[in-house]
Amino acid sequence: MSKLDPYVKAATRDNTRKAYQGAVRHFEVEWGGFLPATAESVARYLVDHAETLSVNTLRQRLAALAQWHLDQGFPDPTKAPIVKKVLKGVQVLHPAQEKRAKPLQLEQLAQVDHWLATAIAEAKAKNDRRAELRHLRNRALLLLGFWRGFRGDELTRLRAEHVEIVPGQGMTCYFPVTKTDWQIKGTTFKAPSLARLCPVDAYLAWINTAQISKGAVFRRIDRWGHVSNDGLHIDSLVPLLRSILKEAGVVSPELYSGHSLRRGFATWASANGWDVKSLMEYVGWKDVYSAMRYVEAADPFARHRISEMLALDSSE
Known part of the structure; x- marks a missing residue:
């Protein structure tokens, strides 16, 4: 060589x-x-x-x-x-409409998180270490993936030595290389501490229980409850996400993919007043087109907006 x-x-x-x-x-x-x-x-x-x-x-x-x-x-x-x-x-x-992943809405995120929290408590009570580890990992992956708008490959490449916790504020995640980092300067993403659905608490619970201090954050767990030294393979992420959603009772889990967390956050942020520039900076998009592809409009048919305008016209 x-x-x-x-x-x-x-x-x-x-x-x-x-x-x-x-x-x-x-x-x-x-x-x-x-x-x-x-x-x-x-x-x-x-x-x-x-x-x-x-x-x-x-x-x-x-x-x-x-x-x-x-x-x-x-x-x-x-x-x-x-x-x-x-x-x-x-x-x-041969025109074809672009297929987009179904966004995971905040209500669904809360539903899945509640199910995972319950499953973790039950696994602890039964002393089922494999189940406890699996649910802790999945909870951390889901919450961090949503609130950071991470791509699937970013979740699988995240390393513990590149994560820093700022108590009471949040966490920083560093990537030496990302998809849009064309100059390879490295990119740092920040995720907040939250009163509920907190990605920081979920992350700490997972790495502390799994005793991970370096290497891949999200790893395979065998049937005996052993945590692998290797990270999850990117091809396993979509089946894993769909499995989590199915277990938590989310309707039609097969419609979701690795982009569902990213689209879900973008949709939530847009509906809650984030302007496109702020959303682009937070998630890491380089152009407006990329950002808008991920945003599911809160009123996709403009029904509410048009109805309000019609009501104003009829009152005049």
């Missing part, structure tokens, strides 16, 4: 690297394409998958192919006019 390899590897996030590897493999092995590719073959690849893959997935496949060619020193065929035209044609002929 070259001394350059660890640095080159570190420059790309693990999830992105795995996705790109899978995309290149799909083009070359499953579809039967040749590398380096021509613009015409890439265009045919898009056409062959226009009806089965979303436009966003096709864009990711193009990005992966582009990166492969650049890494190997070949011209990038994905920038050719024919490829761009075909992709635009796919968007026109």
